[in-house]
Amino acid sequence: MTMQKYRILIVDDEKNIIKGVSATLRDNNYDVESALSAEEAIEKFSNGSFHLVITDLKLPGKSGVELLEFTKAKDPDIPVIMITAFGTIENAVEAMKKGAFNYLAKPINPDELVTLTSEAIEKYELRKENTTLRTELKEKYSFGNIIGKSSSMKKIYDVMQMVANTQSSVLITGESGTGKELVARAIHYDSDRAKRSFVTIDCASIPSEIMESELFGHEKGSFTGAHERKTGLLELAEEGTVFLDEIGELDQNLQKKLLRFLQEREILRVGGTKRIKLNVRIIAATNKDLEAEVKENRFREDLYYRLNVISLSIPPLRDRKDDIPLLANHFLDKLNQLEGKQIQGFDDEVIQIFTKYDWPGNVRELENIVERAYVLCPGVNISIKYLSSKLRDLMKDRSEEFDELNLVETEKQLIVRALNKTSWNQSKSAEILGISRKQLRTKMKNHGLLPA
Ligand SMILES: Nc1ncnc2c1ncn2[C@@H]1O[C@H](COP(=O)(O)OP(=O)(O)OP(=O)(O)O)[C@@H](O)[C@H]1O
Ligand SMILES: [Mg+2]
Structure with a gap:
């Protein structure tokens, strides 16, 4: 493992102090740069940033406090330690109110210097980690509301980005609750079709008798009960995207009609005679193994290939455990905004349990469990006692410690x-x-x- 070398900037107009401090810090394996004035220090920042600034309060031009203000404006996470002469401690305290990490009194004690430095750097690391997590959440990984930094999700973002502006059909597979619909929406909203409709058709919930007319529309009088002309969902999505959810449930007759549409990009309303040309993008999703369905002759092979031009397979949550803490915090943030409570985070044990658990219901299950805990939790942090006993049992050895719920x-x-x-x-x-x-x-x- 390579150790990162931390960069420290020491600012003092007394060369002896610079010499002493630099030597001590270098002995402790830090990278040290020095400046004789705040102005010089500010200039050094243009050649890169520092992990820590140690500055004398009293400097010839701009003061140490002004340098502190500059540093805070540049990057509030960089800690600043003030050096102060005997008799100016009050100024150091003043500086701490402005965000200085701590102060060192002259003459500088090397042990104290080393201790304070390592504390400051540790704090810097912690803050950076938090800041990164927060900005990662804010950026939402550039795809709509999809959260995830695991390498498998990043690969999915790459493909999504590549295909967003094409007309190719996309087949999204993955277990229930992995985010298939979320991905479908993100592709649509990231494409130049975003201003047009995103129409969802749930093939599992629409009875097959009316499915054809739902998809393709019908003409007035085309069958008993067809009192009006009806525009089909495909036509409604003109220049937009149609999301065919649970495509594995589509019956054979409709599979044939959908295939025809994909080949010709034209529809015929039920009872109609005029072919209507359409420009719609098809995204289909299923939690079935479509290839197996094809082998069993339940799903047409030709349709499978038409749909599967681009395939996105979303891995189950248990195979991308890196994403769990990020997702849990994301759902917590959402709840805080929606419900007005301010819960700050999760106890370590909770995250441990989340990482241990297998998540058969995937992200949807995680979302539900966070929501349940959120509702029950009166405190600032979600602790293990607000999880169901099934989850708590994953930490059995420790569960006795916790209050009976x-x-x-x-x-x-x-x-x-x-x-x-x-x-x-x-x-x-x-x-x-x-x-x-x-x-x-x-x-x-x-x-x-x-x-x-
Ligand atoms: N990566 C993710 N980031 C944020 N939220 C997610 C993510 N994946 C899933 N979710 C959330 O989990 C829930 C389930 O997602 P979605 O409905 O897209 O899953 P699905 O794969 O379509 O499930 P099903 O097969 O049961 O229809 C939604 O509330 C969704 O917002
Ligand atoms: Mg779904």
Whole structure:
């Protein structure tokens, strides 16, 4: 491992001090540069930055405090240590109020110098890490709302960037909750189609009988009940993007029609005779193994190849664990903005558990678990006790230390939250909670949420 050498700038008009301090720091393996005035120091900054500045308070031109202000403006993370003569300690304290890291009194004690220096550098590293994490979050890795810095996600961004402005069809595969829809949207919003529509069609939820007319539209009177002409979703997406979700569920008849559309880029409304030329981009997604579906003759091979011109396979979260802390913090930030609580972060154990866990529900599951913990947590940090027992058990050896969670209260809070989210619609709330409406009503009664 190569050790990074830290660069320190020492500023003093007394050459002896510079000599002494430089020698001590060099002995401790730091890279040292010196300047005899604040002006010279500022100039040195134009040849690169420093990890630490040590400056005398009293300098011939601009003062040490002015240099401090310059440094803070340039990069607030760089620590500054002030050197002060006996009798001017008050000035040093003043400087600390302005953001100086600490001060050293003359005559300088080498041990104190070394200790303070290593403390300052350590703090610098910590701050840098935080700042990087924050800007990484802010940049959101340049793709819409997609968070992730793992190498596998970076490769996906590269492909997305390359294909955004082409007309090629894209097939996105990945387990449930890996972010397929998010990726589809990001491709659309990063392309020159962004000003046009992004139309989603969920092939799993539209009954096959009406799917054709949904996709291609129909003419008035084309079948019983067709009282009006209807524009299909493909036509609505003209010059935009159509997202065909759960494409693996499309029935054979429609697979054939979709293939024809992809070959000819024309549609025929149901009951119509006129072919309509369209310019739409198709992005399809599935959590099925389409190649296997093709082998089993459930999915047309020719359609598979038409869709799979560009393929993006999003890895499950357990295969990119680097992204977990980043994602968890991202969801926390979002909740803080939305809900108004200010929770600062996660206890180390929580992140440890998150990294240990396998995430069968992928990013969606992580989002839900962070949200649940957020709702329950009254403090400044999310601690292990706000995780479900299933997760807490991953740290079994330590779980006895933690308070018993008040399960009854937890349940009540989750129910009230689901109810509030749905304007007290019991069926919808039951769905969110993953229980039957009857079970919900029983629980509501027990918690005094229903008139007895
Ligand atoms: N990389 C990511 N960064 C931020 N949020 C993400 C990321 N991946 C997924 N999410 C969030 O997780 C949730 C699930 O994502 P999405 O709906 O895109 O998954 P999906 O792969 O389409 O799942 P399904 O197969 O179940 O439809 C969404 O709320 C989404 O915003
Ligand atoms: Mg989806």
